[in-house]
Amino acid sequence: MKFKYLLFVLILTSFAGCKNYLDIVPKGQLIPNTVEDYENMLNEITVASYSDYFLDLLTDDAFLPEGQPHGLFQKQKLNGRRIYTFNKNVFDEGENDFLWSETYKRIFYFNTVINNIMDAKDGEENYKRSVKAEGLFGRALEHLLMVNVYARHYDASTAATDPGVPLVMIADISAKHRRNTVKEVYAQIILDLEEAIKWLPEKSKIHKFRSNKAAGYALLSRVYLYMGEYGKALENANQSLALYSTLADMNNYKVIIPGPPPFPYVPGAPIGWTDIPDGQYHPETLTSRHFLRPFGLGMDVCASPELTALFTNDDRRWTFYYANGWPPAPPFNYMAIAGVKIYLRGDFFNNALSTPEVYLTRAECKVRANDKQGALDDVNKLRKNRINPAVYKVFTLADFDNDQEKILRFVLEERRRELAFTGNRIPDLKRLNKDPRFRKVIKHVAEGKEYTLQPNSDDYLRQIWPAASKFNPDWILN
Template identity: 65%
Template sequence: MKKLHLYIITNLAIISGCDKFLDIKPKDKFIPVTVSDYENMLNSGTMVNYGDYFEDLLSDDVYLPEGDPGNLFTKQQLPGRRIYTFNPNVNDQGTPQPMWSESYKRIFYCNTIINNIMNATEGTAENKRSVRAEALLGRAMEHLALVNMYAQHYDAATAATQLGVPIALVADINAKFKRNTVKEVYDQIISDANEAIPDLPVKHKLTKFRACKAGGYALLSRVYLFMGDYDNAKKNADLALTLQSELANMNKYNVTVPGPFPNIPGTPLGWTDIPDGQYNTETIVARHFLRPFGLGMDVCASPELTALFSSDDKRWALFYADGWPPAPPYNYMNRFHVRLFLRGDYYSNYLNVPELYLNRAECNARSNNLAAALDDINKLRVNRIDPSTYQTFTPADFNNDAEKVLRFVLEERRRELAFTNMRVIDLKRLNKEPRFQKTITHTAEGKDYQLLPGSNNYVRQLWPDATIFNPDWPLNP
């Protein structure tokens, strides 16, 4: 078996610049030729997934109650238990690491398009540029996810020397790669997004699994927020919201019991009638976790996260339940005073409108534009809180204190983005500020585990199956 430098497995034959190679169509391999071939790569099942739902197990949003029945710690697979107890060595050699392998597989799909589509047959030049732009955005998103899992958080003072992840820009699974610095990875992400935006469609005609111009700006807003560049984060949030800004009123949604597939054994109860991510008005560009429900039905909201929700918050009613099923025989609220995370819909965990309002609100709060910050939070909350108890907030409600407003904005961010793979990154970036530093404690099998601010245990170790073929790659501390 041929050894691959990034150790990804794909059934795609990557096109090279060798004419002789192009003259041969290997048996059981697919070589894209037409624009439609390349578009079908973007439409593939591989490309509609994103992220690693396990990562939220590292955060302060998660609680795994123990004791039978209902033991959620032992229910986790071994990698999940290791993450929950802050062990960065998540995978042993020979065991899958979907975040690494699937992300780089998607990057290689994107690179095949980026490197070759302009020479494809059929299709207009405009069409080719548009498809290529979607691939650039996809490559940027994957590199962003990888660098935030396998490296310390971006810090302008150290990013140029801090090791990140390999940047893959060529459609060659046998190429030799190095670990690039965090700065190099972020620079590439920004470059890809900026190159993509002019050619992205304002609205994709096919599906929200395909990219659009607002998605490019949304990505840049996220990247700049992570970098602490709040001016550019706000600027790009503004640009994205100019193109897409509609929020869905969650007061019109309900929990459906027994769910949409009552006659199929083993399917979850407590599903909502919230539209699938690709049909949701709030979705800019849609993706799902590899397992569509993420951590749904597998974790409880931590006592701290539980305390942030009020009973009139529709997110609390729609995405969390007292027990599983959402009725007797087992009730986590009665026993542990927490709720089970029960988000059963195929929600989008990629680029969405609510995040943009939250990004802009944080940027405004940090620049002391308190009224503007709260305007965006109010826009979000009026679509989340029961109308009979909804309150419009003004700076006066926080004694015109910028610190109080900022903390309220960050609390709203935590409520809205819980279990979408954003909390760990937020913890890492906020730990750069002494006022927001916190120590996280998880308890499992009678032992307390602590995650300190800035700890190396925030950083997942590189996948052993990749490093064994790249012994020159320095490992994370």
């Protein structure tokens, strides 16, 4: 990451002697009081990270080959092995669930801006509202992540009683919280985004880790997609793409350094060897974030046989983001041994919001509304920027017998190809499991034992972090 981080955090007088109910401890040196102070908090390194790359180990995209010398299951830490084998008790007491602690730390930063900037001693009111809007956007992004990891998927018939996650609305770590319901969490996310969109800037300030109006509509579209409100998801996807719709032609990218000998079977993209821009510079980025480990699961997971089967060698995503083998010395050819590729995406890629997701959301909503041609138009446009032009094909209704469900499945497959290992697969699996047509049992094998994850199982839910739940014995555990 190449922008200048402004280390700007705060101290609260209530820290001394108080209980920290979420078990987060933001660092502190300075109390902000000007608009510039608050805005600088949005440039701090803490708020540039997002999500947890471990999440994808739970999904049907992940495959961890075993055995020596380069078994990937054995390479994982205990937490990763637990996720891969569908054990929701990922962390023991005394261990840090970084997803929980870092997410609520970021929410603390956003709340400091939201709660206080309008009382700053300087600055135009509209400018203050613009900065506050970015805080609201960030808080909504984080709460949506948390409710989709630690709670059941949104279901209108049960959301009012399903335990969600704590809605944290004030920058006070001594405040006592409860597990708000899934319905309450989603309602607050929508309120935050609706208010944010009114004041978000048309273009991100300074760098793409900051937010903008197109990203606000894109996130609201994601929220409604998760809720199954496809008409509203479509409306907001349209609004987002009307403001920013750029797609980058991956045929224009290239491998800039070939695989080193003895590495002849690497087709493309070991770490950093392509000219694909990092997320903060990528033309498709709406709002940029990256995992705490910027390469995500790169070098640590293979595409599952099922995911592998969805790609062709003419797909630039397959040749740039995956390789037959790794590491270079001694080389280990996963394709030869298991018929899969190892994930080796080398750019500091964006795992927050980009235009391809918005196109795919719009395509899904269109086909669900029986706009089959409109859906294919969006997917064809995306694929034209992903597939070798020598073999690129424009798909027509006739290719799917003009069948709505076949086109919907095609759209969902494209979504899976595009968003693999970016943290989006779990909420997609959870929402699609609500539809009998798309329910699936996921199977992982480790150390000679088969593990299964059933549709709609509570094993999708990560257990509340013990360090937080011990301060809140009234919380219902997953």
